[in-house]
Amino acid sequence: MGRFRTTVQALLAVAASIVTTSAIGVRPGQIKNxxxxxxxxxxxxxxxxxGDPWPVYTSRYAHLDLIPFARSGATCSNNITFRPFPSLFESQLPEYFSQKGSLRLAPQETIYTLWIGTNDVGANALLTGNDDASIVDVSACMVNWVKALYESGARNFLFQNMIPLQTVPMYSPNAYFNRFWAEERNATAWSVFMTELVLSGNAITKLMLEALAPKLPGAHIGLFDSHALFTDMFKRPSLYLNGTVPLNVTGxxxxxxxxxxxxxxxCVVISGSAKDSYLWWDELHPSEQANRIVAREMAASIQGKKTRWTTWLS
Incomplete structure (x- = not known):
């Protein structure tokens, strides 16, 4: 068993070395869209x-043309975790493909991003029970987004993983009845299970992306670690939040x-510059200030700059 473990560790180290040495990402000034x-x-x-969402800030910071297809309430696929909203595979990708010809986006000058999973793992989905799906199915669906776009000609991808959802007011151990869930539940159990769902899902998608990257010639795939970024914002808010009242990462x-x-x-609504002291806008969503930080780091990655939150797999 000891020799087997040593061999596996050696192989993983070699694989990590191959990914690291060959991962070059996008070039400075390359991306326009x-x-x-x-x-x-x-x-x-x-x-x-x-306020303004992170893609708008990113397009300003990096001087990009923004073509948005994300839709509120979406999951990766309504065939996996059904919700009556425009899912990625049944709505957003078909809409993109229908417009692709008129958009005329040069593949080498265009980068595609995906940030999804909050609804897939949340209430009325995996968290509260889904007999027909698992986090493995959801993760595979997310990675299939890269394949689908690559086959249509896309070559540059930035995949954003799930944030530590157990830290948002909706899924914290101290969660209260709110606009997203006003029914009985065990808040502690939800928080623990959400932690496991997010960590498992992020680990699976990372492994799948690492396995996929060498199979897509000419592609550049980046993994943006939203989980690590939001964990740092939660633990060290003074580095990120800059409002005019005491910093708040739980409200x-x-x-x-x-x-x-x-x-x-x-209901209580904070106004003015005090808003930038908060990590969360409501019980489920990041604040505008948090999204400015996301935008800043995404823009740096897209511009080919080094950032601690993005790892290029190819």
Missing amino acids: LVTFGDSYTDVVFVWDG AVNSCVFELHGSSSN
Whole structure:
């Protein structure tokens, strides 16, 4: 058993070395167009952060043309975790393919991003039970987004993994009845299970992306570690938040405490520059200031700059 473990560790080290030495990413000044897919964390139509969403900031910071397809409420596929919203595979990708000819995006000058999973693993999906799907199915679906776009001619990808959802007010151990869930539940159990779902899903997608990268000639695949970034923002908010009231990583700018079954609510909305002291906009979504940080780091990655949050796999 000891020799087997040593051999496996050696092989993993070699594989990691191969990925590291061959991963060059995109070149500075190469990317001109940003095409986004995902859920409410990326939607630029129904915005959930009290201001401008991160893709808008990223397009400004990196001087990019933004072509957005992300839609609020989305999962990767309604055939895996059904929700009555425009999913990635049944709605967003078909919409992109229908417009592809008129968009005329040069493959080498265009980067595609995906940030999804919050709805897939959340309430009314994997967290509360789905007999027909698992986190493995959801992860495979996410990675298949790269394959589908590559086969259509896309070559540059930036994959954003799931944030530590157990730290958002909705899924924290101290969660209260809110606009997203006003029914009985064991908040501690939800938080523990959410931690496992997110960590497992992120680990699986990373392994799948690492296995996929060598099979796609000419592709550049980057993994943006949203989980690590938000973990750092949660633990060291003074490095990221800059509002005019004490920094807050457990509450929300726009919070609504509901009674059981949502019969009534008590809502509080923080205004002005104080908003930038908060990590969360509401019980589920990052604040505008948090999204400015995401945008800054995404822009740096897209511009070919070195950032601790992005690893290029090819």
